[in-house]
Amino acid sequence: MSGESMIREVRVDSDAALMPELHRLYETAFPVEEQIPYPDLVRLLPVIPIAYSAWYAGDSFVGLTLVCEWPTANWFWYFAVADGMRGRGYGSMVLKAVMARYSGRVLVLDIESPRQQCANLEQRCCRHAFYLRHGLRDTGLERTFSGVTYTMLASADSVFTDSDYESLLAELGRCWEAMPRKELARPWPGRTKATPAADPVGARGGCGAHCGGGQFWPSFMRLAMAICIFVLSDECLSTSASM
Structure with a gap:
């Protein structure tokens, strides 16, 4: 039985x-300040x-x-x-399954840049290598939000x-602005402009307050302007490992 068939x-x-x-x-894997509040995430689904998915190995939640x-x-x-x-290899199995689902289509994700100097640089490089090892490529496109640079x-x-990156941000902004504010768990955050990284392939200087804890700059700012994947894999794990 192949690994993928086990999940x-x-x-x-x-x-x-x-x-x-x-x-x-969800609430234990990601720092509170970097989460979309779960009730709001649930409201966003319709x-x-x-595509929100739960993954299992037999009856065990993965x-x-x-x-x-x-x-x-x-x-x-x-x-x-979990x-x-x-x-135990489940992170790799899930990633392979997700990539197979979007085979022949564009699949993108943001990770903290391995080219920005900061306290969690080893962690960032490990995540970056994990994704490249599983068949993704570094586009060289980067954006900086609240002092943290993200690589696409x-x-x-x-x-x-x-x-294409700008189109994603614009579409997300339109959807978010259409959400009924009174239904949200937290106040409407307003908009903050993201700044392109000065050099998409060069070394990075400095590091913002979120250098050790993932990619979402405070909750709704992340959703309003740039959603970046935040991942805990079974390889290269630490408290807020984005893989």
């Missing part, structure tokens, strides 16, 4: 999202084309993934592996340009 995917809607194991993993399926590209937002399932990775056979 199974269950698609999650706004009702299934309330399953305790999903809610618990509004934004999000982890979760969220991919935003835009016309421009499929944007891999979240990936977390504590008891790490170090894409499926190896796809074309993804700076204008």
